[in-house]
Amino acid sequence: MTTLDTGRAAAPRVSFFNDPVIRGIIYQVVVAGLLVGFIAWIVGNTAANLAAQNKTTGFDFLWKTAGFDISFSLLPWSRGSFYWEAFLVGITNTLLVAFIGIILATMLGFTLGIARLSSNFIISRLATVYIETIRNIPLLLQLFFWYFAVLKAMPAVRESLALPFDIFINQRGLMVPRPTPDQEFAWVMITFGIAVVVATALSVWAMRTRTLTGHYPRQVVLAGKAADAFVTFLIAFAALLVLFAVIFPISNAPVLAAILAVLLAALSVTRFAALTRGVLSFVIAFLVLDTALGSMFSWLPSLFVTVLGAAVALVIARVVYTGALERPPSEARFPLALMAVIVIGAPALVYWLSGATLAFEVPVLQRFNFVGGLQLPPEFVALAFGLTIYTASFIAETVRAGIQAVNKGQTEAAQSLGLKEGDRLRLVIVPQAMRVIIPPLTSQYLNLTKNSSLGAAIGYPELVNVFAGTALNQTGRAIECIALTMLVYLIFSLLTSLIMNWYNARVSLVER
Structure with missing residues (x-):
């Protein structure tokens, strides 16, 4: 009886230079050697050429005085800098x-x-x-356009365009207020960092709970509704106060603005929340448009600017109102207002309790240029x-x-x-x-x-x-x-x- 050998046949032996692994290693070593040699040749050739021209090399020049001006710098700079x-x-x-x-x-x-x-x-x-x-369009061409055709075509310093919040623009650039915090303001920044960490952790916990159970924690939902009402009150009060005190001056503007803001805040947590968003959108859009159009087109009659701003704001409010009607109920939405209250409210409370100050240095036009600001x-x-x-x-x-x-x-x-x-x-x-x-x-x-x-x-x-x-x-x-x-x-x-x-x-x- 003949016995068959079912064992696996031995792999055929390959010569040393025909082995794919060995051959791959040899190729890599050769290429690496050629690359190193090429770099060495460049370095040596460069050093020889520099020596022939009596030029020195090294980084010792970094500790020498520069002696030139830099037009814009975030760091302290003068001609005596290195x-x-x-x-x-x-x-x-x-x-x-x-x-x-x-x-x-x-x-x-x-x-x-x-x-x-x-x-x-x-x-x-x-x-x-x-x-x-x-x-x-090539980027360089666009930069030339914005620099030479737009910004350099701006009015001179004395005819600067005045934008909201004490911002001015002219041929010399954009002038904005400079923040000048005091030493106590450091506690506000520390509180802000802690508030960001807390808000992030709360967000992660709420999202994980929603993933597991299908809804946000009840505590987060209730706190979110309160935060929605609070944020709505602040935004409404600020916008209405500006509207009644600046655009359409009336007596007792703060009282009327507070009453209407409380009403809008109460409506924001009911089924009339879309109406609240529409009203706020109209007020804010009208304030922005009236101010911007009045500054950009000062030669137009003020009544025309007001009517035009109101018409555009009404369209914006209509779009916002329609979109708000399609929003899901507050229980199904991420409590973004709550996170905003934590991140902004906690530093604001510390700012008030610590007595810190954050003043703004406003740019003021002098004889030939603006003084102050950034x-x-x-x-x-x-x-x-x-x-x-x-x-x-x-x-x-x-x-x-x-x-x-x-x-x-x-x-x-x-x-x-x-x-x-x-x-x-x-x-x-x-x-x-x-x-x-x-x-x-x-x-x-x-x-x-x-x-x-x-x-x-x-x-x-x-x-x-x-x-x-x-x-x-x-x-x-x-x-x-x-x-x-x-x-x-x-x-x-x-x-x-x-x-x-x-x-x-x-x-x-x-x-x-």
């Missing part, structure tokens, strides 16, 4: 415009991306025109505005693509549950779309930060202008200045990618 201080000024100015641009571009981009998918024909087409126009140069305003509207157009397309990537069945399932359009978007569509939106959104953030270097073309003192421009020309240390500038942008990019990748991991789907 080059390393100029390096820090360039970094802070770049971070400032990048941080502001990222926040504003994200808000505007998400709004435009959602608006482009709106069922309203006018809103959708307006968003489309904006996106297709802005993103197809002056934002036109270069900063043009760069921040240009980066915001340009990047927002690309973010809008990213948001639109992310929303359209969500399966249509998700929308139909949300509709079958009776969710309104706004709730479908907020609770179902956008959370699923974020895993598609985040990766390209990271690229847009990186692009905005790197595009801030175009501020050198309009004179904004960012990193490239200050350090890779003026400092390089004065010291002649091209390699050092360029290397430090490249290192900063590399660190910015890596940090941004690290944060966004962490957030992307939080919102991505987890396999079970």
Whole structure:
């Protein structure tokens, strides 16, 4: 009887150089060696050329006096400052415009991306025109337009345009009040940080309870209703007080404003909450429009401006009222007012009890310029505005693509549950779309930060202008200045990618 050998056959032996693993290692070592050799050749060749030109290298110039002025700086600066201080000024100015641009571009981009998918024909087409126009015009050309054609065309200092809240704009930039807190105000900031932590923890607990039970905790619901009424009273009282004391002056304006504010606050927790929102929207929109139109078109009759502002405010109030009618009951909504009361109310209480003061230094027009306040140069305003509207157009397309990537069945399932359009978007569509939106959104953030270097073309003192421009020309240390500038942008990019990748991991789907 013959016995069959069913064991696994031994793998054929491969020669050393034909082994795929060994061959892959050899290739990587060779490529790495060539790269190191190329870098060594560049370094050696550069050092030889510099030695032939009697040029020294090193970073000792950072501790030498710069001797030039910087038009805008968040840090203390004078001609006697060192080059390393100029390096820090360039970094802070770049971070400032990048941080502001990222926040504003994200808000505007998400709004435009959602608006482009709106069922309203006018809103959708307006968003489309904006996106297709802005993103197809070079950013540098847009910066030139906002700087030379808009801001430099503003009136002279003595004919500055007056905006609300003691803000002025002219050829020299934007003048805004400067906050001047005292030492006791530090306790207010500490309380604000604690309040943010408490509100975040309460939000997480409420959301988890809703996920498990289908509704928010009763304590949170009741506290949320009280917070809604309180916030409504504050907003209504402030708006009505301005209306009765400034726009239409009457006697006993505070008393009448308080009575009407209490009435609106009481209605906000009843089935007439939509009416409250409509009235408040009308009052606030009318105040803003009347003030803005009166400042921008001072040559128009005041009665015409008032009637026009009231007509537009009435349309806005109608839209808000209609949308409020479709809102779910307060028990089913996230208690946003409660979180706002915690985050704002606790610091406000400490501010009142501690006797802290937060004064504002208002800019005042003197003979040749404004004195006091905070002056934002036109270069900063043009760069921040240009980066915001340009990047927002690309973010809008990213948001639109992310929303359209969500399966249509998700929308139909949300509709079958009776969710309104706004709730479908907020609770179902956008959370699923974020895993598609985040990766390209990271690229847009990186692009905005790197595009801030175009501020050198309009004179904004960012990193490239200050350090890779003026400092390089004065010291002649091209390699050092360029290397430090490249290192900063590399660190910015890596940090941004690290944060966004962490957030992307939080919102991505987890396999079970």
